[in-house]
Amino acid sequence: MHPSAAGDSDSGAVTPPQALASHGLAAWPAGAAILDVREADAFARGHLPGCGHVPAAELAERRGELPARHCELLIVADSAAIARAAAEQLAQFGYARLAWLDGAVSDPSHLAIDLGPAQRLWRPSxxxxxxxxxxxxxxxxxxxxxxxxxxxxxxxxxxxxxxxxxxxxxxxxxxxxxxxxxxxxxxxxxxxxxxxxxxxxxxxxxxxxxxxxxxxxxxxxxxxxxxxxxxxxxxxxxxxxxxxxxxxxxxxxxxxxxxxxxxxxxxxxxxxxxxxxxxxxxxxxxxxxxxxxxxxxxxxxxxxxxxxxxx
Structure with a gap:
């Protein structure tokens, strides 16, 4: 792919991510992507069903494993601050429909916990x-x-x-x-x-x-x-x-x-x-x-x- 023909077209505008209160997690649209940015050991101990996984420190290197930039995407982490920082980084990459969980994804109130592998978030053409x-x-x-x-x-x-x-x-x-x-x-x-x-x-x-x-x-x-x-x-x-x-x-x-x-x-x-x-x-x-x-x-x-x- 030529650098002048980058994968997702973009206009250069950055759309600020939105906060999603922890109690609103159940209302996140079915089928919309969730990305867990915790470290691998924390992810393996339990995560939200159907979510993808890329540690926050590896987002730039592993952009190819993320969904297309037009997709709706929720970022979750061990703290709201980490989730927000990761979402803001993705906004700089051109993601325009971002939200971050305003709370820890490991909170016991999130009763639906999965121990299986991460969901594949990327898609080809x-x-x-x-x-x-x-x-x-x-x-x-x-x-x-x-x-x-x-x-x-x-x-x-x-x-x-x-x-x-x-x-x-x-x-x-x-x-x-x-x-x-x-x-x-x-x-x-x-x-x-x-x-x-x-x-x-x-x-x-x-x-x-x-x-x-x-x-x-x-x-x-x-x-x-x-x-x-x-x-x-x-x-x-x-x-x-x-x-x-x-x-x-x-x-x-x-x-x-x-x-x-x-x-x-x-x-x-x-x-x-x-x-x-x-x-x-x-x-x-x-x-x-x-x-x-x-x-x-x-x-x-x-x-x-x-x-x-x-x-």
């Missing part, structure tokens, strides 16, 4: 979740993988996954995220914008790209697919700059551009979304025909020119 049943199994390559939510999801679905990104710190978090989900992901540090970057020929049953755009890479994606393999691509469209990053045309697709970008692939699904508040996205699911011969795909980028309208 909803588009990937929706199309997973259509992808089968096999080898998957997640490009510009960032902190690895999509890569871990593919691994949970039974794929053998490689995750490539230019940021070693992000890849370290991707490995940790996968391990926390009970799966393994192979990571590789690769600058996908270098002309010399190579993708293996006809090696992958699925190639995924989320919120990353480098048009010269398009021919390489087609050639990396095995016959019958799927390309899953989601990234930002023109108009996204109304809501936040990215704003540069280099990182924004024109309407219909992604649908036309892969001439050798069969388009199975294409959509463009512009919901209130963003993000503005194009989403593509395409398949390489089973009888299509591979190009000499181990050649560097630039050996296969992009279509004229994408150059």
């Amino acid at each position: 909803p588009f990937l979740e929706a199309i997973l049943p259509r992808l089968g199994r096999g080898r998957a390559l997640d490009l510009a993988a960032g902190t690895g939510r999509e890569a871990a999801t593919l691994a949970l679905h039974g794929f053998e996954v490689e995750a490539w990104d230019h940021d070693e710190g992000a890849l370290s978090r991707a490995r940790r995220l996968a391990a926390s989900a009970g799966v393994a992901v192979t990571t590789r540090r690769v600058d996908l914008e270098r002309r010399s970057v190579r993708l293996p020929a006809s090696e992958f049953d699925v190639v995924t790209v989320f919120r990353f755009l480098h048009r010269p890479l398009f021919p390489r994606l087609e050639a990396a697919l095995r016959p019958g393999g799927h390309l899953v691509y989601e990234t930002f469209l023109e108009g996204q700059s109304r809501y936040g990053r990215p704003t540069h045309a280099r990182f924004l697709l024109a309407p219909g551009e992604l649908q036309r970008a892969f001439g050798t692939l069969e388009v199975l699904h294409y959509e463009e979304t512009d919901p209130p508040g963003g993000p503005v996205l194009a989403r593509l699911l395409a398949r390489r025909p089973a009888d299509l011969k591979a190009n000499s795909s181990s050649a560097p980028l630039g050996a296969h020119p992009a279509p004229p309208d994408l150059a």
